[in-house]
Structure formats: structure tokens, C-alpha cells
Amino acid sequence: MGRVILQSFGASRTVTGSRHLLHTAEMKVLLDCGLFQGRRAESTERNRHVPVDPDAVxxxxxxxxxxxxxxxxxxxxxRGPIHATAATSDLCEAMLYDVAKINEADARHLNKHRGPGQREIKPIYTSKDVDQTLKLFRDHEYDEPFEVGPGVTATFQDxxxxxxxxxxxxEIDDELRVxxxxxVGRRMYPILRDPVAVPDADVIMSECTYGTRDHPPAEIAQGQLADEIRRVAETGGKLFIPAFSVGRTQNLVWAIAHEWHAGRIPRIPVYVDSPLAEKATDVIVRHPECYDQELEDFMYSGGRPFFPKGVKYVESRQESMSLNGKDGPFVVIAGSGMCEGGRIVHHLKHNLRDEKNTVLFVGWCAPHTLGRRILEGNTPVRIHGRRIHVNARIRKINAYSAHAGKSDLIDFLSPAKEMGASIYLVHGDEDTALAFADTLREDGHHSVTVPETYAKYELVSRMTSVD
Ligand SMILES: [Zn+2]
Structure with missing residues (x-):
């Protein structure tokens, strides 16, 4: 076997822009090809061009x-293949067109207000580029090995x-298993099956987003959500839930459907105000092969987890705006989760002043975002150039994260000790990744590395590794 080199172009000592290149003797395999999210000028450049030329993704x-x-x-x-599970391919279609459309609209807006002599702004990519990309997807089942290229076989695990x-x-040249x-998800998480245990491997490249902290149990979230819905039903207010369109929104709808089915909360109207969320929900409906037992049992007993009666998906902008003139009680779930864009922003502009209303955060908000400013208790906040006083109740549920927490990750990686596998920690902020590396060393792992961006690391099998 020739040398196998790992080189990360993103999500190394940070949580964004997942891109890891494996050079084998015969080919280059790119694991993930993610967007950088962060300071605009820097991330735009890194997103416009990906400085690698893989043979397969x-x-x-x-x-x-x-x-x-x-x-x-x-x-x-x-022009090579993009290997993914079937559900990932379908979700990518919705996600990538959404990014392209937002970029095209941004570029149009900026060009309209461009001064004389200023260069035309081009979108990072267009819907046409997405058309071409989708043609390259190759779908695979979980647990079914497939050939990536000469000497490289891959298998997806849930x-x-x-x-x-x-x-x-x-599996590289039948000698190295990476x-x-x-x-990594969480056990007992809504909709999804638990993460499958790490397979026997020489090298494990693991995420470590929450390598320094644990989340409250996911079951707690459902009770808190039910309490907020009961409260708003009694007071006649409106409950606004800023939520990511893919994953979190479907969790919320499924939790509400579950509580209605059990008769534990009143049936006040629920509006899902995000076209992307509706598309993502359609994808989830098409992929029952991914559901956990709890969801299957619920559907078997006649429950409708994603399109229950009483939940309305709002398509047009006019319909979304019309909710502002409507009396409560009702619930609005809308993107974006950090309130930096999307329809939630106009809802907040019109409804934050009213003390009868509640804003319920269910995800992490990055520093300096509108969501973070509201969560930190700032008032007034500035929205679309106006100062808006915050009289609404502000609440937060911490238990919804879809990432394994610190203890989950320690358990998840524990088999690597017996295997003698080397661990490379990616997808974590630098401080978190370095601290979690120490945690794993104290836990008895013999080789833990936190790779640096662009640096090259030779991956070796356990037969040849030196202690
Ligand atoms: Zn993710």
C-alpha cells in the first residue's frame, strides 16, 4: 500500500466548512465539501473556489x-461522482437551490445599489451550477459497501x-480502515435512529463540536414546548419559534403532533412559515427507511407526524405577512434559527413589542446575531433600521441539539481504545478540540491529533503505527 495522507481544507480547529481530502497512492477522495459560514468577505472567497481537485466526493x-x-x-x-445516501441527495437538492437563490438575490440587490466604477458582484454560484451538481450524485444504502475508485471502498453507517x-x-487497499x-447524533433523538457504533478502524476522524459540554436530555424539550403552547393558548398571545428549516422544524412539528395525539395540549393553529422547511419535510416523508421505532409506532397508530391537521405550511410572502394582522393564540415556526434572515425577522419586527407574545429559541445563536441580542435581553433591538422594544417573553430550550454532547462522544469513541485506533479530531472550535483531545488522552486513547488546516498527516494502519 502506498502512503495515505489526510489534508483538511476546513472544519479543522473550527466548526464550519467541512472539507477533508484523502490522498491515496491512486486517487484523491474529498470527504464533504461544505460552505464556510462566518465573516462575510473571508468566507465568500473560500466558498467561491474550493482549492482541491478530487477524483471522487x-x-x-x-x-x-x-x-x-x-x-x-x-x-x-x-465532473466525478458525489456519493451520498438517497435521503442526503434529496435534501441536497432543496438546500443547494436555496443557497443559490439567496446568493442570486443578494447579488442582484448589491448590483442595483452599486456605485459608478464598482465591479459587478457575482453570486457564489447559481441555480445552473446546482443543476450540474445534482447530475453527479450517486445514491447508496446504509451498510452497503461501494467502490469509490481504484483501491478504495466506502460504506455509509447511520x-x-x-x-x-x-x-x-x-477501506483502502484492504490494508487501512479510516x-x-x-x-454524530444523539441517542433517543426524535425521528432518527441512534448513531451506529464506530466500526473497527485504524483511524477515526471524529467531530467534536460539543467536546466540552453536555446537553440536557432531549425528552425534556417536549415538556417545555408543551408548557409554552399551553401558556400562549391561555393568554391569547402568539408563540414565535425561530428554527432551522431542516431537522429542527420537523422535530417541533412531530413533537406538537405527538402532544395533540395524546391530548396534552390544546389544538391552536400552528404555521410553519418557511418554504425550505416544507421542501425538507417532503424529503423526510419520502424516506421512511430512516425512521426510528417510536415514529413508526406513532404512524402505525394513525398519527400524522409531519402534516398533522392543524399545521399549515405557509408558502407565499403575502400569507406570511397576513399573520401579523391576525389575533392569537397561534404558533409560528419560521427560519432562520438565528434570526439573521428569513421570515422570522418580519414577525419579530411586528410582534416583539407585545407582552402577550413569546419568542422561544430552540437552537444556538452565534454572537452578534439578532437572535443572540434578543436572548441576551437587549432592548430595544434594531430590525430593518428601526428600534424595536422587546416586551415579549423570551424563552430558550437547550435540549434540542442534534449533536452528541461530551459524554456521548466519550462513549462513542471508547471502542477506539480496544481497537488501538488513532483519532483525529475535526469539526470543533480550536479550544474545544484541544480540550477534548486531552479528555480522550486521559481516558486512555493512545493517539489523538487535532489537525491544522492545510497540513498533511500520514494515516497509518495499526500494524505499522509506532507508540
Ligand atoms: Zn450537521
């Missing part, structure tokens, strides 16, 4: 920080993180 899941730069790679000439999410086992975890 293998995709862990459809979150945008794992798949969102694929159309840039294709526009720059990539990662339990979002629908279609997978860890990838790469497992890339993608994002």
Missing part, C-alpha cells in the same frame, strides 16, 4: 456546512444526526 450529510460548496467545485470543473446522515468507513464520523 463522499458526503456525510446535507447540512450546508458539509455540502454547500459542491456547486463551486462543479463550476470550477469537477449517524443519527439529520435524515440521511452518515459516517463513512473507507472512519469519518461526519456529525
Amino acid at each position: 463522499v458526503l456525510s450529510h446535507a447540512h450546508i456546512d458539509h455540502c454547500g460548496a459542491l456547486p463551486s467545485l462543479v463550476r470550477d470543473g469537477y 449517524a443519527g444526526h439529520i435524515i440521511g446522515s452518515a459516517g463513512v468507513l473507507l 472512519y469519518f464520523t461526519g456529525d
Whole structure:
């Protein structure tokens, strides 16, 4: 076997832009091709061009920080296969067109207000680039090995993180086994099966997003959500839930359907105000092969987890606006989760002043986002250039994260000690990754590395590794 080299181009000592290249003697395999999210100028440049020329791409899941730069790679000439699970392929279609449309609209807006002599702004990529990208997808089942190229076989394992999410086992020249975890989900998480245990491997490339902290149990979230819905039904207010369109929104709808079915909360109207969320829900409905037992049992007993009576998916912008003139009680679930864009922003502008209303955060908000400012208790907040006083109740549920927490990750990686596998920690902020590396060393792992961006690391099998 020739040398196998790992080189990360993103999600190394950070949580964004997942891109890891494996050079084998005969080919280059790119694991994920995600968008960088962060300071605009810097991330735009890194997203416009992906500085690699792989022979094949293998995709862990459809979150945008794992798949969102694929159309840039294709526009720059990539014509090889993109291997993914069927549910990931379908979700990518919805996600990538959404990114392209937002980019095209942004570019149009900026060009309209461009001064004389200023260069035309081009979108990072267009819907046409997405058309080309989707033609390259090759769908695979979980646990069915497939050939990636000369000397490289891959197998997807259920990662339990979002629908279609997978860890990838790469077998190289029958000598080296490398497992890339993608994002690791949580046990007992709604809709999804639990993450499958790490397979026997020489090298494990693991995410470590929450390597320094645990989440409250996911079951707690359902009770808190039910309490907020009961409260708003009594007071006649409106409950606004900023939520990511893929994954989180479907969890919420399924939780509400579950509570209605059990007769535990009143049936007030629920509006899902996000076209992307509706598309993502359609994908989930088409992929029952990904459901856990609890969801199957619920459907078997006549429950409708994603389109229950009483939940309305709002399509047009006019219909979305009309909710502002409507009296409560009702619930609105709308993107974006951090309130940086999307329809939630106009809902907040019109409804934050009213103390009868509640805003319920169900996910993490990055510093400096509108969501974070509201969560931190700032008032007034600035929305579309206006100062808006915050009189609404502000609440937060911490238990919904779709990532394994610290204890889950320690348990998940524990078999690596017996195997003697080397661990490479990716997809975690630098401080978190370095601290979690120490945690794993104290736990008895013999070789833990936190790779640096662009640096090259030779991956070796256990037979040849030196203690
Ligand atoms: Zn993810």
C-alpha cells in the first residue's frame, strides 16, 4: 500500500466548512465539501473556489456546512461522482437551490445599489451550477459497501444526526480502515435512529463540536414546548419559534403532533412559515427507511407526524405577512434559527413589542446575531433600521441539539481504545478540540491529533503505527 495522507481544507480547529481530502497512492477522495459560514468577505472567497481537485466526493450529510460548496467545485470543473445516501441527495437538492437563490438575490440587490466604477458582484454560484451538481450524485444504502475508485471502498453507517446522515468507513487497499464520523447524533433523538457504533478502524476522524459540554436530555424539550403552547393558548398571545428549516422544524412539528395525539395540549393553529422547511419535510416523508421505532409506532397508530391537521405550511410572502394582522393564540415556526434572515425577522419586527407574545429559541445563536441580542435581553433591538422594544417573553430550550454532547462522544469513541485506533479530531472550535483531545488522552486513547488546516498527516494502519 502506498502512503495515505489526510489534508483538511476546513472544519479543522473550527466548526464550519467541512472539507477533508484523502490522498491515496491512486486517487484523491474529498470527504464533504461544505460552505464556510462566518465573516462575510473571508468566507465568500473560500466558498467561491474550493482549492482541491478530487477524483471522487463522499458526503456525510446535507447540512450546508458539509455540502454547500459542491456547486463551486462543479463550476470550477469537477465532473466525478458525489456519493451520498438517497435521503442526503434529496435534501441536497432543496438546500443547494436555496443557497443559490439567496446568493442570486443578494447579488442582484448589491448590483442595483452599486456605485459608478464598482465591479459587478457575482453570486457564489447559481441555480445552473446546482443543476450540474445534482447530475453527479450517486445514491447508496446504509451498510452497503461501494467502490469509490481504484483501491478504495466506502460504506455509509447511520449517524443519527439529520435524515440521511452518515459516517463513512473507507477501506483502502484492504490494508487501512479510516472512519469519518461526519456529525454524530444523539441517542433517543426524535425521528432518527441512534448513531451506529464506530466500526473497527485504524483511524477515526471524529467531530467534536460539543467536546466540552453536555446537553440536557432531549425528552425534556417536549415538556417545555408543551408548557409554552399551553401558556400562549391561555393568554391569547402568539408563540414565535425561530428554527432551522431542516431537522429542527420537523422535530417541533412531530413533537406538537405527538402532544395533540395524546391530548396534552390544546389544538391552536400552528404555521410553519418557511418554504425550505416544507421542501425538507417532503424529503423526510419520502424516506421512511430512516425512521426510528417510536415514529413508526406513532404512524402505525394513525398519527400524522409531519402534516398533522392543524399545521399549515405557509408558502407565499403575502400569507406570511397576513399573520401579523391576525389575533392569537397561534404558533409560528419560521427560519432562520438565528434570526439573521428569513421570515422570522418580519414577525419579530411586528410582534416583539407585545407582552402577550413569546419568542422561544430552540437552537444556538452565534454572537452578534439578532437572535443572540434578543436572548441576551437587549432592548430595544434594531430590525430593518428601526428600534424595536422587546416586551415579549423570551424563552430558550437547550435540549434540542442534534449533536452528541461530551459524554456521548466519550462513549462513542471508547471502542477506539480496544481497537488501538488513532483519532483525529475535526469539526470543533480550536479550544474545544484541544480540550477534548486531552479528555480522550486521559481516558486512555493512545493517539489523538487535532489537525491544522492545510497540513498533511500520514494515516497509518495499526500494524505499522509506532507508540
Ligand atoms: Zn450537521
